[in-house]
Amino acid sequence: MQSKKSGWYAIFSVSLGSILLLGTGAVMAYSSTTGTVVQKQPSSPPQPQTNLPNTQTPPTGQPKQPTTPVTKSPVTSPAAVNGDYRLLALGDSLTRGTGDETGLGYVGNVTTELQKLTKNKIIVSNLGVNGMKSPELLQYVNSPEVQQDIRSANLITITIGGNDLSQGVGSVTSPDPQVAKKTRDTYLASLDQTVATIRSLNPNSAILFIGLYNPFLLQGSAAETATQILQDWNQQTVHALGKYPNTLFVPTEDLFAWDGTRLLSADMFHPNAKGYKWIADRILQDIL
Template sequence: MWRFFFIIIFVLSLAGCSVTIDSKNSESNSDELSQEQQQKDETNGTDSVAEQDSEQNQDSNGFIDLLENVFNIDWSTRVDIEARDVRYLALGDSLTRGVGDETQEFGYTIRLQKELEKWPAVKQVELDNRGKNGRRSDQLLGLLQKGHYDEEIAEADLITLTLGGNDVMKVVKKHLFSMQKSMFDKQLPKFMVNYEEIMSEIRMRNPEVPIILVGFYNPFSIIVDETTPFDPIIHEWNIEIEKMAQQDENACFVSIEDLFTSNEDMVYHVDFFHPNSAGYDRMTRRIIETMQQCNIKEMSDGLFGFEEWENGNE
């Protein structure tokens, strides 16, 4: 915008400096002037025009110099002068790893990385994806307690976390032919203790980093194509994660359980358990929308935002 502003001023300045020479009455006065006086006047007129041209050139050159000095700042880019590289750490299970994404873009993580890089305060996003297929809350907690990812967490400018699906699947596998809701109700407090301790481990290493807690969905709905007993179970677990996020001023919960209730839009991978690329696209949109609602710009002191999304160009 500044470039066009200065160009307009520059053009108007040059237009205002244009010189016109009125010689309308030169012929009518030529008979009254002597040849010597006429030559003298012509000489003076030439000098006057030359002086005006010289002044015009000086003004133009000075203005051009000013523009060149201004344009030493790269106004053509959307990146702020003080934009910096940021580190994005992704922790969690197969959803973080991007299992099922046929484009090999690590699911939502690379998609989110690309959107973050569009923000003027961000020069480049370094993604460190530590997701692992099958990871449960107790497994991630054990790694953190042993000092894994200490440096990565301490240096992170943004952290995303996906957990819960494999904790539920552990109950399913253990009680496949005798499942009751009470079994999941018994496991939920253990899961939440693990989750809270994971958050505590992260906060000990990085007290203010924004943490995006992504919920999980019921993959069995696609198999039976109807409401299953797992729907209220998944919902209750997500509610508890959301409550925990609300207790941390720099945490934000993202609900995705409604995004994968059917496969009408072909959002599932061929394993009918993980999202495909279209599913991860949908998941990324939800994450960004929720980050905006959580005011990620204020949460990150202006470091993160989504300008194009705010302008309705998604």
């Protein structure tokens, strides 16, 4: 990260209008073919919002090592599972794959690689909801339908927090640390209850939490404040997850700091196909 231009690490959903958050009911669409993603998606999802541009021209190439330490825990490979391997993806628009022109998202990319490890089916439930915040995710995991998926999952991925942060710092261009702290504390409380609920239902499945990244740039004192807020946010998330076994924090901010706008979609906030592929590759480091 550059000292004069720092990233505001978050997945933003910037809008003056309201964001429709869907309830716990989901339209279940199943497929029984080998390697087919089994989608469980809410009906009529909100559309991605228009966001601020990132004008940085980044260097090319992908860093070989993450800049944020990853807490290592064993993740069960599909090769070690007798029968079908079930992946449950929870969270916001990142889980849904918003911005990927191929439609795969990180979930689809991960599924493709997992299928190479087994002749059995990879059964995927993608429950990503655009605009979701941490309190809504907590409600979501307490619904009977989602709890059924949690109990049977071999691997659970989560993306959450970007919408909390983007709408809870006072101003995107001039963030307020005190306002951000209140937002962070609410987020951490919801996250803790969410992971605790998942663990009570499924004590063995690995949980991979995908961290926030930098979608655009700020300058001067606003950039410094934003950097401090985001570093604290990610560090506190790592700390919150640390008390739960077999739960990993997967950093992504270094990927986007390295390749910047080249990993972003047309809305300049969500990843494009390449960005999601890089996120998937980072996730797969803990599986393969």
